Every structure is written in C-alpha cells, then in structure tokens.
Amino acid sequence: MAGGDDLKLLGMWASPFVLRVKLALSLKGLSYEYVEEDLRDKSELLVKSNPVHKKVPVLIHNGKPVSESLIILQCIDEAFAGTGPSLLPADPYERAIARFWAAYIDDKMLPALNQSAMGKTEEERAEGKQQSLVTVETLEGALRDCGKGKPFFGGDSAGYVDVVLGGLLGWVRASDELHGVKPFDPERTPLLAAWSERFGALEAVEPVMPDVSRLVEFGKMLKARLAAPPAAGASN
Amino acid sequence: MAGAKKGLVLLDFWVSPFGQRCRIALAEKGIPYEYSEQELLGAKSDLLLRSNPVHKKIPVLLHDGRPVCESLVILNYLEEAFPDASPKLLPADDAYARAQARFWAAYSDKVYEVGTRLWKLKGEPQAQARAEIVQVLRNLDGELGERSFFGGEAFGFVDVALVPFVPWLPSYERYGEFSVEGIAPRLAAWARRCAERDSVAKSFHPPEKVDEFINLLKKTYGIE
Numbered sequence: 439m440a441g442g443d444d445l446k447l448l449g450m451w452a453s454p455f456v457l458r459v460k461l462a463l464s465l466k467g468l469s470y471e472y473v474e475e476d477l478r479d480k481s482e483l484l485v486k487s488n489p490v491h492k493k494v495p496v497l498i499h500n501g502k503p504v505s506e507s508l509i510i511l512q513c514i515d516e517a518f519a520g521t522g523p524s525l526l527p528a529d530p531y532e533r534a535i536a537r538f539w540a541a542y543i544d545d546k547m548l549p550a551l552n553q554s555a556m557g558k559t560e561e562e563r564a565e566g567k568q569q570s571l572v573t574v575e576t577l578e579g580a581l582r583d584c585g586k587g588k589p590f591f592g593g594d595s596a597g598y599v600d601v602v603l604g605g606l607l608g609w610v611r612a613s614d615e616l617h618g619v620k621p622f623d624p625e626r627t628p629l630l631a632a633w634s635e636r637f638g639a640l641e642a643v644e645p646v647m648p649d650v651s652r653l654v655e656f657g658k659m660l661k662a663r664l665a666a667p668p669a670a671g672a673s674n
Numbered sequence: 675m676a677g678a679k680k681g682l683v684l685l686d687f688w689v690s691p692f693g694q695r696c697r698i699a700l701a702e703k704g705i706p707y708e709y710s711e712q713e714l715l716g717a718k719s720d721l722l723l724r725s726n727p728v729h730k731k732i733p734v735l736l737h738d739g740r741p742v743c744e745s746l747v748i749l750n751y752l753e754e755a756f757p758d759a760s761p762k763l764l765p766a767d768d769a770y771a772r773a774q775a776r777f778w779a780a781y782s783d784k785v786y787e788v789g790t791r792l793w794k795l796k797g798e799p800q801a802q803a804r805a806e807i808v809q810v811l812r813n814l815d816g817e818l819g820e821r822s823f824f825g826g827e828a829f830g831f832v833d834v835a836l837v838p839f840v841p842w843l844p845s846y847e848r849y850g851e852f853s854v855e856g857i858a859p860r861l862a863a864w865a866r867r868c869a870e871r872d873s874v875a876k877s878f879h880p881p882e883k884v885d886e887f888i889n890l891l892k893k894t895y896g897i898e
Contacts, residue, residue: 517769530754
C-alpha cells in the first residue's frame with residue numbers, strides 16, 4: 439500500500455453498494471479500515487462525511503470523504519491508478535460503454551429487483567418481477583455483445599461493470615430462498631449465470647462476499663418490518 | 675465503422691435540459707458537431723432507435739457513427755475523447771475534486787426529478803415534492819457558497835450539468851410556491867451569471883416556452 443494513504447470505509451454488511459467498494463479495494467489489493475454503521479443510529483462521522491444523503495458507502499481517503507458507490511469506484515481507480523488492475527478500460531469509448539451499463543444497473547435493474555421483492559402490493563411486486571426479467575435479459579445481451587465471449591464485462595479480467603453488478607451478488611444468491619426467484623436463471627440468462635459463478639469464485643472476491651444465510655435472515659426481517667406497522671417511537 | 679458518418683452528431687430535442695448539457699459542453703470546448711432535432715412525441719427516428727435501443731431517449735452523441743448515451747456519460751466522454759479541447763471541465767489531477775464534481779453533477783439530476791413531480795402530482799405527494807425541491811436547491815446553494823461557479827473561478831462540470839435546469843425554475847417556483855431568490859439567493863445569482871455565457875445563452879429557451887412545454891406534457895399525460 440502506498441505510504442501515507444489512509445483509507446476508511448463506512449459501510450453496512452448487507453449493502454450491495456458497500457460491497458461494490460469492498461470488491462474494488464480487494465481487486466486492487468488496497469488495505470483499508472472498515473467501520474460498520476448502524477443505519478438506525480448513524481455515527482457523527484457518517485453524517486458529517488455525507489451530509490446530503492447520510493448514506494453508506496462513504497470512502498474517506500486521507501480525511502476526505504467520497505460518497506455514492508459509482509463515484510467512489512471511479513475515484514479509487516483514478517487515485518490508485520498505479521496499484522493493481524484498472525477498473526475502467528483505457529479507451530474513452532469503452533469507458534463510456536462501461537459507464538452506460540453501470541448507470542443501467544442502478545437506474546433500471548436495481549429498482550425493478552427492489553420492487554419485485556419489496557413492493558407494497560401483490561400487483562406492484564408482479565410488475566417489479568416483469569421489469570426485472572426485462573432488465574436482466576437486456577444485461578445478458580450486453581454481456582453477449584460487449585463481452586464478445588470474454589469471461590467478464592471488463593474482458594479477460596473483472597472491471598468496473600463486473601464490480602457494479604458484483605455488489606448485487608449476495609442478494610441475487612439470497613433471492614432464491616427469499617422469493618423463490620433466481621434473478622440470473624441459467625435457463626433464461628446462461629451468460630449471466632456463468633458470470634456470477636466465475637466472478638464469485640475470484641480470489642479477490644470470494645472472501646469479501648457476505649454470508650448468504652445471514653442475508654436471507656435479514657431479508658426476512660425486512661419483509662416482516664414492511665408488513666407490520668411501525669412501533670410507536672421507532673425511528674426510520 | 676464502415677460507411678458511418680464521420681465526426682459528431684448530437685441527437686437531441688430542443689427543450690431537453692439533458693441535451694443542453696451536451697450542447698453547452700461542446701460549445702465551451704469549441705468542438706464542432708451536427709445538431710439533429712429528434713421527434714419524441716411522435717414516431718422516433720430509425721437512427722435514434724438504432725443508436726439507443728435500450729432507452730430510446732436523447733441525448734445521443736454519435737462519434738464516427740458510434741453512439742454514446744446518457745448526458746453525464748457524454749460529458750465524461752467529451753473530457754476524455756477530446757483531451758486537447760479546452761477548457762477542461764473536470765479538475766485535472768485531483769481524484770478527490772473530480773469525485774466531488776461527479777457527485778454534484780449527479781445530484782443536479784434531482785432538480786429535474788423532483789421538479790417533475792411538482793407539476794405531475796397533487797395533494798400530499800406534491801407537498802412532499804415541494805419540501806424536497808426547496809431542500810435540493812438549498813443544498814446546491816450551500817455547495818456553491820461564495821464561489822462564482824461550482825467549478826471555482828471557472829465554469830466547470832457541475833455548472834454545465836446544472837445550468838440547463840435554470841429555465842425550468844420559474845415553472846417550479848410557481849408549482850412549488852417558493853422563490854429561488856428567497857431560499858437560495860447565491861444560486862439565483864449564479865444562474866444570472868451563467869446566463870451571460872455564450873454557450874449557455876445560445877442553448878437556452880425562454881422560461882415561457884419551457885412552461886408551454888410543461889403544459890403540453892400535462893395534456894399528453896392527461897393531467898389537469
């Protein structure tokens with residue numbers, strides 16, 4: 439690790455956005471201090487470091503905070519350009535494509551997956567499921583067309599889009615037990631199914647992934663909380 | 675790409691603030707391009723559908739025939755694909771400053787997102803949007819502080835990302851029953867300052883036209 443580079447990651451163990459940052463740091467071989475936040479009782483440091491959103495992840499580099507997972511990933515890539523592999527490709531057009539798919543995952547795929555699980559009505563959840571199918575199949579197409587037979591979105595090695603999607607893998611794996619749905623169904627989306635096995639098995643990835651059974655328990659609790667009315671005095 | 679049109683073509687729609695981001699950046703950097711007005715409320719062109727099959731939206735920047743979609747992706751692309759074009763909109767060697775710029779550029783999307791809810795919704799959801807837009811503008815005002823631009827002394831990435839929403843503000847003020855001058859005076863001054871720039875003035879449409887367009891959208895969505 440470069441001398442004088444102090445990295446602190448404020449996170450929450452179940453957050454896919456935090457996982458993305460852990461994956462990036464691991465892939466680049468960077469050491470950091472991890473601080474687990476209780477999101478129902480946010481630390482002063484978190485609120486001070488991300489006053490606008492008060493969310494995790496926040497990466498504090500030499501005392502300077504960066505928020506929003508996609509922005510953190512790009513910042514790590516630029517600040518540690520000489521350390522480990524690059525996340526984004528060098529070519530400007532390829533970078534634009536990578537950024538496009540990262541935006542797609544966050545703006546289209548994630549909300550759909552969220553709605554299919556946490557939608558308030560049966561109807562909302564069904565709509566979410568429909569949308570999820572569409573977005574996942576679009577992503578399968580992206581892996582096929584942009585990937586051109588290579589093992590990762592980033593080509594021969596994992597890159598930006600792999601990390602962005604990889605952050606979701608814990609929940610993707612938990613989804614089968616939680617909702618009876620396989621988001622990356624090997625029948626419908628064989629490339630994505632194969633990709634998730636391959637990515638999950640990477641030396642830098644495997645140790646960082648959250649425990650799936652713990653995610654399942656957490657997911658069950660979230661669903662129960664959604665169904666039950668909030669207790670008097672409980673904070674959000 | 676064989677037979678592809680050389681140079682830059684911007685598929686855009688006159689009133690789109692996302693398209694304006696691209697027009698302003700291209701103008702600031704003095705990069706020549708062909709502007710191509712797209713039909714959005716009627717049938718979309720083959721070129722648009724082929725260039726952005728995923729979203730079918732503008733803006734799309736075609737560079738030697740290859741499409742780049744999403745306004746902020748396009749802004750980053752212009753920085754990187756035309757390294758000799760000046761000015762640089764993102765700070766050059768400071769990863770942290772670049773991250774801050776990207777953060778606030780992404781945040782500026784909220785002005786449009788919340789603003790849209792202001793005119794689309796009624797009752798409680800509209801009231802919520804009202805409170806939110808005031809908060810968003812206050813946050814932006816706070817971030818700007820006493821500086822001339824979000825980029826510091828120079829017009830930069832965040833300024834380009836945010837300024838296209840300025841002609842929409844009078845409409846939002848009306849629907850939201852607030853005044854930008856009242857809640858975010860520094861931002862109001864910044865808006866006036868930016869409007870003096872050639873690149874901005876040339877791409878802007880008067881707020882009355884924007885308001886007319888909102889009315890057209892309301893009709894299209896069947897909103898009273």
